[in-house]
Amino acid sequence: MVLAELGGSISRALQRMNNAPTIDEKVLGELINEIARALLQADVDFKVVADMRSNIKKIVNLDDLAAGHNKRKIIQQAVFNELCKMLDAGKPSYTPKKGKPSVTMFVGLQGSCICWVQCSGKTTTCTKYAHYYQKKGWKPALVCADTFRAGAFDQLKQNATKAKIPFYGSYMESDPVKIALEGVERFKEENCDLIIVDTSGRHKQEAALFEEMRQVYEATKPDLVIFVMDSSIGQAAFNQAQAFKQSVSVGAVIVTKMDGHAKGGGALSAVAATKSPIIFIGTGEHMDEFEVFDVKPFVSRLLGMGDWSGFMDKIQDVVPMDQQPELLQKLSEGQFTLRIMYEQFQNLLKMGPIGQVFSMIPGFSSELMPKGHEKESQAKIKRYMTMMDSMTNEELDSTNPKIMTESRMMRIARGAGRPMIEVMDMLDEYKRLAKVWGKMKGLKIPKRGDMSALSRNMNVQHMSKVLPPNMLKQIGGMGGLQSLMKQMGSSKDMMGGMFGGGGDR
Numbered sequence: 020m021v022l023a024e025l026g027g028s029i030s031r032a033l034q035r036m037n038n039a040p041t042i043d044e045k046v047l048g049e050l051i052n053e054i055a056r057a058l059l060q061a062d063v064d065f066k067v068v069a070d071m072r073s074n075i076k077k078i079v080n081l082d083d084l085a086a087g088h089n090k091r092k093i094i095q096q097a098v099f100n101e102l103c104k105m106l107d108a109g110k111p112s113y114t115p116k117k118g119k120p121s122v123t124m125f126v127g128l129q130g131s132c133i134c135w136v137q138c139s140g141k142t143t144t145c146t147k148y149a150h151y152y153q154k155k156g157w158k159p160a161l162v163c164a165d166t167f168r169a170g171a172f173d174q175l176k177q178n179a180t181k182a183k184i185p186f187y188g189s190y191m192e193s194d195p196v197k198i199a200l201e202g203v204e205r206f207k208e209e210n211c212d213l214i215i216v217d218t219s220g221r222h223k224q225e226a227a228l229f230e231e232m233r234q235v236y237e238a239t240k241p242d243l244v245i246f247v248m249d250s251s252i253g254q255a256a257f258n259q260a261q262a263f264k265q266s267v268s269v270g271a272v273i274v275t276k277m278d279g280h281a282k283g284g285g286a287l288s289a290v291a292a293t294k295s296p297i298i299f300i301g302t303g304e305h306m307d308e309f310e311v312f313d314v315k316p317f318v319s320r321l322l323g324m325g326d327w328s329g330f331m332d333k334i335q336d337v338v339p340m341d342q343q344p345e346l347l348q349k350l351s352e353g354q355f356t357l358r359i360m361y362e363q364f365q366n367l368l369k370m371g372p373i374g375q376v377f378s379m380i381p382g383f384s385s386e387l388m389p390k391g392h393e394k395e396s397q398a399k400i401k402r403y404m405t406m407m408d409s410m411t412n413e414e415l416d417s418t419n420p421k422i423m424t425e426s427r428m429m430r431i432a433r434g435a436g437r438p439m440i441e442v443m444d445m446l447d448e449y450k451r452l453a454k455v456w457g458k459m460k461g462l463k464i465p466k467r468g469d470m471s472a473l474s475r476n477m478n479v480q481h482m483s484k485v486l487p488p489n490m491l492k493q494i495g496g497m498g499g500l501q502s503l504m505k506q507m508g509s510s511k512d513m514m515g516g517m518f519g520g521g522g523d524r
């Protein structure tokens with residue numbers, strides 16, 4: 020989970036405030052101090068923290084609040100809004116359009132002194148960016164114009180080949196402008212609609228680096244310039260982002276290594292202060308550990324309130340269209356079978372890192388899914404699927420729990436090469452999920468493809484029956500669920516998103 024330490028500290032401080040018998044100046048003061056401490060520990064600039072403190076005190080003027088006001092809710096909302104304000108750098112003025120050829124230039128400033136050069140992660144991030152859009156139907160291509168760093172082309176080539184993305188570079192040519200131009204021309208001829216140019220991140224002198232960047236910029240006339248920075252530099256990101264903002268007109272920022280560094284909060288707030296829009300964050304080495312940076316869902320996940328829209332977006336990416344109507348039909352008849360569980364496990368594994376997905380589900384906060392457990396959860400799901408591969412169709416499609424006799428379980432254990440106890444664990448997990456999803460029985464199923472009708476039926480009552488009680492409690496009961504669904508807004512077709520139907524993202 021990104022910024023787990025910061026998020027955990029703030030949500031625990033809010034929890035303590037919620038548990039206080041009365042809300043007075045002392046309780047409010049303690050809350051603000053704890054949040055300020057957590058932000059300073061995350062390397063957020065002192066002045067930004069001071070502004071946040073005074074803003075919250077201004078908004079939550081306890082004396083003015085008439086009796087009966089839900090002070091807890093007002094304070095929680097004020098903290099949420101101030102965190103969003105701190106991290107919101109606005110939206111980039113340019114986003115690629117599918118089918119319309121565009122050039123995106125990646126730059127990074129690792130500084131001239133080789134001793135403190137950080138690997139910003141730019142070369143890896145170029146491929147993550149291409150891969151993200153490829154999954155959404157774009158035709159990306161990668162051009163390696165980094166002729167300074169030995170091995171840059173090999174690395175880009177390796178990443179691009181793994182992601183099945185066309186690439187262009189040269190071992191012979193040392194002029195980055197020439198390579199960039201040739202690559203862009205070639206991929207325009209091949210009708211690629213997202214041409215990504217990776218430039219040198221390092222140089223002996225910073226002036227040479229800037230000059231090279233300017234020449235490549237003039238030659239390729241990019242529609243967007245993306246500045247990649249490593250979150251570990253914390254609030255020092257301000258100067259770099261400021262310099263970048265002043266040197267290019269159409270810019271955006273990607274902050275990498277948000278998974279590994281406690282100073283990520285400082286980096287994000289520093290970039291936001293320069294009003295350079297942050298569009299993605301890197302959250303690991305894996306190609307899929309790359310997330311759109313949307314402030315509200317990000318802060319919502321930071322505080323353990325989840326991010327349904329991001330989760331639905333993920334589901335929409337992976338639940339095949341042809342699976343939905345049949346799946347919905349079965350769920351509406353209360354038929355949650357082992358085969359359905361198997362198919363949903365397959366989809367879940369396609370969504371990318373489990374932690375990333377779970378952190379989007381309300382209640383699945385970082386404490387419930389610490390970093391180490393993600394790999395373990397992933398491995399457990401794969402073991403469950405191996406056991407289900409040893410089941411007969413009758414066993415997979417039956418909803419009669421009595422069908423699973425001891426001899427069948429022994430056969431499955433032998434077939435999967437797993438101990439009997441694990442088969443029993445898997446069946447217990449199935450029964451738990453069947454109980455949760457069984458509550459969707461009676462849902463009115465829209466005609467094929469019209470998922471928006473479903474989300475109109477899926478009101479708070481339905482959702483509260485589907486969510487496990489502890490999760491419902493974590494998001495603040497029915498009230499919390501109500502405000503969470505309001506956050507989704509009517510344009511977010513929640514259940515439609517879950518089953519790949521309507522709604523916009």
Ligand SMILES: Nc1nc2c(ncn2[C@@H]2O[C@H](COP(=O)(O)OP(=O)(O)OP(=O)(O)O)[C@@H](O)[C@H]2O)c(=O)[nH]1
Nearest residue numbers: 127138139140141142143220275276301302303304
């Ligand atoms: N944990 C983590 N590692 C990352 C992330 N992004 C990149 N990396 C790793 O950081 C290391 C350096 O990444 P590169 O892409 O090689 O960075 P670089 O090429 O040195 O950067 P430039 O020289 O500016 O091109 C690699 O091992 C990447 O896998 C991230 O978000 N999280």
